[in-house]
Amino acid sequence: MGHRYRGGRTAAVVLGWGLVGAQIVAQLVGMGRLARAESGDGHAGAPTVTVRVDASQVLAKTNPLLFGINTAHWDQTIFPGTAPEALLTANREVIRKVRESGVTILKYPGGTAADYYVWNDPRNPAADMDTDELVLLARAVGAEPWIQVNIPAGPEVAAAWVEYTNNIHHYNVKYWELGDEEYGSWARGHSSPEVYAARVRQFVQAMKAKDPTIKIGMSVVGFSGYQDWTRRVVRLAGDVIDMVVFSFYPLEPGQESPQAFVQAADKLQPQLDYIHRILREEQPSRADDILVMIGGWNTVSANPSPLVEAMPNALFVARMLAEMQTLDVDGANYWAVHNPPGPRGGEYGYLKAGTHEPTYPWYVFKLFADHWGDTVVAAESDRSWIKAYASLKKDALGTTLTTILLNISSGRTETVQLVTKGFEAGRYSTWILAEGKKGEEWPVSEDGRVVLPPFSMVVVKAAQKPRAGDYVRVFPIGQQASSELAGFEAAQVTDRDPNTRWSSVMGAGIDPQWLSLDFGFPVRIAKVVIRWEAAYATRYEVQLSGDGQTWHTVAKVEAGDGGTDELVFPADEARQLRLLLEERADRRFGYSIWETEVYSQW
Structure with missing residues (x-):
């Protein structure tokens, strides 16, 4: 239906996103071989770092499943009333913030709590978030629900859960996980690899009898510990599962420091390499069909310090969200929406318990949600402490190039010169996340120079410059x-x-x-x-x-x-x-x- 009247070029390209800043006022001082931009207001002086973006070199399509997050049945702040009153008592402030962060998966009922929570137990507290409320939340924020089942409760309880969600209520919950970190002695369902593998087969048979389309995952680890757990369970049950799920918390309590946080993402690649190697060796005919998922990730494995809420962890989060896009991982879930403060005063939640105030990691999710594109392209910095990631987005309004710049140095302020290939940038817009600056606009020069303070994240967005004849x-x-x-x-x-x-x-x-x-x-x-x-x-x-x-x-x-x-x-x-x-x-x-x-x- 409809007409196109008279031929001609019809590519629609939007002009600009609004230029932020104009005057160059930065004063440079020497710092070794590098000059350092000292302007406190962010206006760019002479460049000290060059970042090159090649928009013609496509690395990957953006995987939306890497923007997942964990939520818990014990989180009574989202739906504080009973399930029948969910729409009346829902905490709209929290729901709005979760939606604004752009998360795409809501994993439930909450890490190790999975082996304690029985979904249909009438003794569950009325204020807990139940299955129906999980689905309400997922629909409200535009995310896919992911459910972990209770291993000690048995396969019949898990199968009844699938029946309830997908056959009775048609919630179409696609992702299911068998327990949580079952290799660890802290897991209530912990057993030997052989016993767990046998349980996996029983659970898969019972749950897929209710809905054969669901994807079921089992616990693995990214290294050879826990009695060579990953190899043994993949060998014994890898022929029946759809996903392997591991946790990634690269630091132990006491190892935290700002520099350890910003470098912790480097530890992910070796764990992924190990898991894929085991899949190829133990299940060669299915290795490419089994999804590799991160069930929960953050920096510290337990008892976080206040650094988890601050800029060092925000930079870790930004590195993870960007770098996972080009790694061999199929989905990932941050820990968590809420998590009350622990004994050392830090809390994992990207929203603070009680006040729901966003922490610095929440702003990272939001900046990605607002600006990251659908195609990942090559970006390279000539300084190791300046990390660069880039993406393109094409829609009815035209083509935009987003470059995310991270300064993981605690002491250097740098002026970055952005150089693009395969994309002629029009006007730039820029946003910053740094101590005391939470996603606000930030100056950028007409030729793509921008200041990065220590421990900062800067998002630089450019519309493609129109050419003669463009609309x-x-x-x-x-x-x-x-x-x-x-x-x-x-x-x-x-x-x-x-x-x-x-x-x-x-x-x-x-x-x-x-x-x-x-x-x-x-x-x-x-x-x-x-x-x-x-x-x-x-x-x-x-x-x-x-x-x-x-x-x-x-x-x-x-x-x-x-x-x-x-x-x-x-x-x-x-x-x-x-x-x-x-x-x-x-x-x-x-x-x-x-x-x-x-x-x-x-």
Whole structure:
């Protein structure tokens, strides 16, 4: 349905994201062989580090399952009331913050608690988060639920859980895990590798009898410890499972320091290499089909210090989220949404228990959610303490390049010069996460120079510079219509929301109707895209005006058929655009448009 009128180039590219900062005021001082930018306000001086981004070298597609997080049944702050009252008593502040962080998996019921929690036990506290509330939360934040089952409770209880979620309520929970860290003596279901492997086979048979489409994972470790656990369980049960799940907490209590935190991500690759090697050796025919998942990750294995809430851990989190995209891992879940303070005063939760105040790691998740693209491309820094990661995003608004820069030095302030290949950057926008700075805008020069204070994360985003002939979407400052219905106002025709629309009045004798857009100043308009609702026009004109009084027609449709109309015409300068709607497809209704896109041409 719909038409494209007159041929021509139709690539839509958006111009800019708004330039933040302009004046160069940084004063440089010597520091060994390097100059150091000393400007406290972030304005960039002469570059001391070069980061090269090659947008033509694609490394991977962004894997959304790497942005998972753990939540727990004992977290009574999200749904403090009983399950029937969940929608009335839900903590909307927490739900909003979890949603804003962009998490894609909610793993439940909470680490080692999995072997203590019996999902259908009537003695469970009423304020605990139960299965139905987990699913409500997952749907509210746009995440996939992942459930760990209780090993000591037996396969029948796990199978009943699958029956409840996927057959009775059709929640379609896809990911299931058998216990948590079952290799460890701290796990209530701990046993020998042989006993655990036998249980895995029993659980898989019982659970897949209820839903054969689910994916079931078993516990492994990323090294040869615990009685060579990984090799033995993969050998004995690797033929029936869909996932292997391991934990990654690279530091032990007492090993923490800011530098240890920012370097801890280096320990992930060897563990992944070990697990994949065992899969290839013990299950060669299935190694490529078994998903390798991180069930829980953070820096310290137990009793965290306050560093877990601070910038050193935020830099660890940023390295993990970026570097996992190019490693051989299929999914990962941060620990956790909430976790009350331990004996050393730190808490794992990316939201503080009680106050729900975001910690620095939460801001890392949010910056990735807001700016990271769908394609990972190559980025390289010429200094080891400046880490660089880049991604592209292509959508209806054009192509943007996001570069994430991390300064893992505790003492150096650097000015980074960003150099791009395969992407001609237009205007830059920049955001910073550092001590006392939580995701706010940050200065960047027109040629891509930006200051990185010690222990900081800076996100640099650039729209692709338009080329001659490219179309650039322009947005009006005002919208008017000859008529509109309540809830379907003219402003909704350019709000970029696919679920809102403008609608005129309905009935006989209403023709013609009109819809006009005011851009505030003259622009060279060359293309209009109209996305019709079912009440479309079969005959209408596109008109332009410089003063809103005198109009001239630049495109005319005589036999419209709804859907999406794309009208291309010679570029013409005007301040206002009007759709003059002359004839309807169905005279019982009026005219209705989901979205109108207007493009200038370079």
